[in-house]
Amino acid sequence: MWIPIQLNEQSAEPMYYQIEVQLRALIVSGQLAEGSLLPSIRELAQTLKCSVITIRRVYQDLENEGLLRTRQGTGTYVAKVGDEMRDVHRRSAVIEALEAAVDAGIRVKCSDQEMLDMLLDVLKRRRERVSSGAEGGE
Amino acid sequence: MWIPIQLNEQSAEPMYYQIEVQLRALIVSGQLAEGSLLPSIRELAQTLKCSVITIRRVYQDLENEGLLRTRQGTGTYVAKVGDEMRDVHRRSAVIEALEAAVDAGIRVKCSDQEMLDMLLDVLKRRRERVSSGAEGGE
DNA sequence: TATACTGTATATATCTTTATACACAGTATA
DNA sequence: TATACTGTGTATAAAGATATATACAGTATA
Numbered sequence: 161m162w163i164p165i166q167l168n169e170q171s172a173e174p175m176y177y178q179i180e181v182q183l184r185a186l187i188v189s190g191q192l193a194e195g196s197l198l199p200s201i202r203e204l205a206q207t208l209k210c211s212v213i214t215i216r217r218v219y220q221d222l223e224n225e226g227l228l229r230t231r232q233g234t235g236t237y238v239a240k241v242g243d244e245m246r247d248v249h250r251r252s253a254v255i256e257a258l259e260a261a262v263d264a265g266i267r268v269k270c271s272d273q274e275m276l277d278m279l280l281d282v283l284k285r286r287r288e289r290v291s292s293g294a295e296g297g298e
Numbered sequence: 299m300w301i302p303i304q305l306n307e308q309s310a311e312p313m314y315y316q317i318e319v320q321l322r323a324l325i326v327s328g329q330l331a332e333g334s335l336l337p338s339i340r341e342l343a344q345t346l347k348c349s350v351i352t353i354r355r356v357y358q359d360l361e362n363e364g365l366l367r368t369r370q371g372t373g374t375y376v377a378k379v380g381d382e383m384r385d386v387h388r389r390s391a392v393i394e395a396l397e398a399a400v401d402a403g404i405r406v407k408c409s410d411q412e413m414l415d416m417l418l419d420v421l422k423r424r425r426e427r428v429s430s431g432a433e434g435g436e
Numbered sequence: 437t438a439t440a441c442t443g444t445a446t447a448t449a450t451c452t453t454t455a456t457a458c459a460c461a462g463t464a465t466a
Numbered sequence: 467t468a469t470a471c472t473g474t475g476t477a478t479a480a481a482g483a484t485a486t487a488t489a490c491a492g493t494a495t496a
Contacts, residue, residue, distance in 0.1 A: 174453075174454055174455085175454080175455080176454075176455080177454095181405070182405070185402075185405035185406050188406055189405070189406040189407045200471080200472060200473080201472085201473070202471090202472085202473095210455080210456095211455060211456050211457080212456090212457090212473095213455070213456060213457080214454085214455060214456080216473075216474080217454095217455090219473090220474095230472095230473070231462085231463085231472085231473080232461070232462045232463075232472065232473040232474065233461080233462040233463030233464075233471080233472045233473065234462085234463060234464080234471095234472060234473085235471095235472060235473080236472090236473080250406045251406075251416065253402045253406070254399055254402045254403045254406065254408060254413065254416060255416055255419075255420065257395065257398045257399030257402050258396075258399045258413075258416055258417050258420045259420050259424075260395045260398070260399075261392055261395030261396045261398075261399055262417075262420050262421060262424055264323075264391045264392045264395050265392045266424070267319070267320070267323035267327070267391075268323050268326055268327040268388045268389075268391070268392065269327045270392060272421050272425075275392065275396075275417065275421065276414070276417065276418075278389065278392055278393055278396055279396050279400075279413070279414065279417050280414075281393075282393065282396045282397055282400050283400060283410050283413065286397075286400055286404065287410075312483080312484060312485085313484085313485080314484075314485085315484095338441080338442060338443080339442085339443070340441090340442085340443095348485080348486095349485060349486050349487080350443095350486090350487095351485070351486060351487085352484085352485060352486080354443075354444080355484095355485090357443085358444095368442095368443070369442080369443080369492085369493085370442065370443040370444065370491070370492045370493075371441080371442045371443065371491080371492040371493030371494075372441095372442060372443085372492085372493060372494080373441095373442060373443080374442090374443080
């Protein structure tokens with residue numbers, strides 16, 4: 161009934177958005193199994209020290225994306241999504257971000273090779289940071 | 299005295315932001331030479347059918363980034379920036395976007411290889427689109 | 437110095453985003 | 467059926483983003 165979500169008060173990202181991003185990732189990566197019962201909106205609101213309405217919004221947004229299923233009086237569950245569909249969801253956030261990066265690259269006349277090199281660079285830096293313990297996936 | 303900037307009215311991106319992104323790219327990619335005199339804020343405002351204050355904001359933001367130099371009564375010029383510094387500027391927008399993509403990927407447990415493949419995919423699709431004439435860099 | 441161009445500062449209108457309280461409604465069960 | 471949980475709908479507060487008009491100030495030059 162507990163789920164690993166961490167809010168960063170410093171970040172400019174709004175609360176509801178931080179929660180959505182993290183919860184969505186937990187679902188589409190399979191870390192939250194289909195059919196799992198999520199914490200009630202009141203419980204999660206208390207845990208994250210925000211209002212019930214904020215959590216409500218998150219659950220509703222993700223339900224509109226087809227990732228959650230909600231029943232008044234009972235609770236909110238991880239929806240059953242086909243493997244194929246889940247992989248689409250899983251990749252789409254990454255793809256969109258990559259498309260934005262490619263757009264930026266094209267505007268400043270980056271070659272494909274240059275962009276690949278930059279991605280390798282970013283990946284390398286991230287892995288160094290993670291392995292040195294500054295940050296961890298879970 | 300004319301610069302190639304195109305506003306997309308449909309886009310959710312605010313005008314000032316669209317202008318900034320395009321003008322910044324023109325500068326850091328060297329398409330606008332150091333020392334070039336830009337159109338006056340009134341002239342560009344008229345061309346783009348927006349208010350003088352909007353252009354003023356763009357010029358001021360880019361001046362704060364060190365890309366423009368402005369003198370009241372005279373006009374606004376492309377600043378002289380060292381080659382090294384210009385390349386930092388040129389790459390930074392791309393790098394930041396790539397970092398966001400990598401963050402998204404890590405959250406959904408993408409392997410490095412998977413991310414590289416996705417980037418290659420996006421690049422391939424973009425190049426197909428461009429070569430078929432749907433869109434052009436300049 | 438008059439004038440016609442530059443950028444600048446102040447004040448403000450409008451809209452959107454973010455977050456909230458509180459009263460309402462469905463469900464399970466002791 | 468009483469009660470103690472679930473989610474829902476309405477109305478609104480507060481802050482921030484976006485874009486603007488208008489009056490002001492510096493600069494060049496006929």
